[in-house]
Amino acid sequence: MNELPVIVVGAGPIGLAAAAELRERGLRALVFERGGAAGAAVAEWNHVRTFSRWAELIAPAARRLLDGTGWVAPHADSYPTGREWAGDYLIPLAEALGDDIVRLGAEVVGVARRGRDRVVDAGRDSEPLSVRIRHADGREERVLARAVIDASGTWGGANPLGGDGLPALGESAAAQTISYRVPDLEDAAERARYAGKHTVIAGSGHSALAAIVALAGLAKSEPGTRITWVLRRGDVGNTFGGGKDDQLPARGALGLRAKQALEDGMLQVVTGFRTAAVEPARDGRVALVSEAGGRVEDVDRVVVLTGFRPELSWLSEIRLNLDPVLQAPVELAPLIDPNVHSCGTVYPHGVKELSQPEPGFYLAGMKSYGRAPTFLALTGYEQVRSIAAELAGDHESAARVELTLPDTGVCGGAGAFDEPDAAIASGGGCCGGSAAPELISLGTVRVGN
Incomplete structure (x- = not known):
């Protein structure tokens, strides 16, 4: 299967960073993006400005690729809007990767193991992954892959108004409002x-x-x-x-x-x-x-504006091991649970925490965080660097993940603040004293495929 490509779902910040990392490692990547341009989801919140500076929004491997094209980097200390992030970085990055790698107007609608549904054990480590693509003109295609990195994000899965996680009664009927x-x-x-x-x-x-x-x-x-x-x-x-x-x-x-x-x-x-x-x-x-x-x-x-959730229906034939609360990989979930972690150390993580029971399948970026709202682009860039190293056989580099995240200056889990008396009784959240580094949100950043 080593002759087959690594398929990346989504041409957002994390998906394109994955393609750049794979390219540096000499691995063939194919990026499928259902939108008509790279960063299509980012462009939908075009007027919203990020909390992170340009210096923290450009993936290292992507910068190295772009620097060789004559691209002029935006001012490192300025804060882009979604429109600027897409137009000044993501679209040029997709162009640098080339349209033989980044395929626009191509939606991934299913992933499976070739010739096997999720029940069959035999061949799961020897047969390639089968990725079903639906093109903008309605044409369908099957592409075989040695591995799949799902960086499709959660932008398309806005949580409803209803307090129980379901749409409130009458919410659909009031859609115009x-x-x-x-x-x-x-x-x-x-x-x-x-x-x-x-x-x-x-x-x-x-x-x-x-x-x-x-x-x-x-x-x-x-x-x-x-x-x-x-x-x-x-x-x-x-x-x-x-x-x-x-x-x-x-x-x-x-x-x-x-x-x-x-x-x-x-x-x-x-x-x-x-x-x-x-x-x-x-x-x-x-x-x-x-x-x-x-x-x-x-x-x-x-x-x-109650958050987002991952779309998992098109992964029904893939064996996933997800946390029952957050719908994030089980090894990652305890590090990002918003019931506990609005403060405290969020440890660096990479391929180890993101691997699934399905060989060669990885969740990355916002998709890997499931329903947890606290995601930083830097985190996703380190995730895909680690995954690319693993796929290239550089296990030492894959295991060596380092990430320092900014301090918010606040402390207390979201779950505790739903019940203020409980928050007081527990000391206000997950930790005492000053807040330690935590994952943060980039405005309304959600990367979609």
């Missing part, structure tokens, strides 16, 4: 949907903070604009982040701006609100109803 993305208020049509209206923001992560800051700015210039922030957790807690103690200044500044908007009376906060239903109301508006019977009335728009 609900958005699962940070509003782009620089777009005139998008701005008009929110100006002078009552918007509910659901979620407690950095995407929710970005939406608060954006809509608070709109409220200052557009009379009648109202914001309600609904939180499932019972306390605002450390939702605003580490502020000046955050080693990513842009992330800390976002939290401070959102906190200032609250202190200035620009929004109303409703805690302990787990949405059960979305009910139609007068004039095309809706009402949100909580599991406890609480109500938020006269809502014009709902912005749901």
Whole structure:
């Protein structure tokens, strides 16, 4: 099988970094991307700025490849938007790799072992992986592979509004009222949907903070604009982040701006609100109803920013060993569990933690984090470097993973803050004293295939 390519699913930051690492190792890679351009998912949050500097968003192997093409790197200390990350880095990287490697408009719809479904034991270590491709024109193709790196991300799997993980009753019927993305208020049509209206923001992560800051700015210039922030957790807690103690200044500044908007009376906060239903109301508006019977009335728009989940249905014939809570590899899950880890050391990890019972199959990037929200591009770059080394037979390099991540300046697991009394009883989260390095989120970064 060594003559067969390594197939990478998704031409986002991690997928293209994997291709660059494989290329350096002399291994043939094929990248399949369902979008019409590299970084298609990143481009969908084009107006959102990352928390990491350019210096932390360019994979080492990718930089070495691009440097040989005359590419001019963006200023290392500036912070790109999604549009800039895609246009100034991902698209040039895909072009440098070449269209014989990066295949656009090609969606991976299934992976299996050739001639074997998941029940059959025989041949799983000797038969190649069979990857089913659906092209934009509807044509289907089967490509055999020695290994598959799934870097398809979770961008297409936004969590619903419902507090139990299922869509709230009436959520689908109210689709015209609900958005699962940070509003782009620089777009005139998008701005008009929110100006002078009552918007509910659901979620407690950095995407929710970005939406608060954006809509608070709109409220200052557009009379009648109202914001309600609904939180499932019972306390605002450390939702605003580490502020000046955050080693990513842009992330800390976002939290401070959102906190200032609250202190200035620009929004109303409703805690302990787990949405059960979305009910139609007068004039095309809706009402949100909580599991406890609480109500938020006269809502014009709902912005749901409650995280993402992996799409696993197209991997039904692959043997996976995933954590039952996070849907992440079982050896990785304890390091990233948001019920425990909003602080504390997240250990470097690579091919050992990412390997699956299916020989030659790896989850990488945001896809490897399952439902955990705290992912950093640097983490994904180190993951695929380790995987590429393993596939090249350099086991020593594959096992040698090193990663230092920024301190957030906050401490406390998300699960504890759902129940504030429990948080107090346990000392506030997973650890005491100052916060240690942790994984962080890049705005709304989610890489899709």
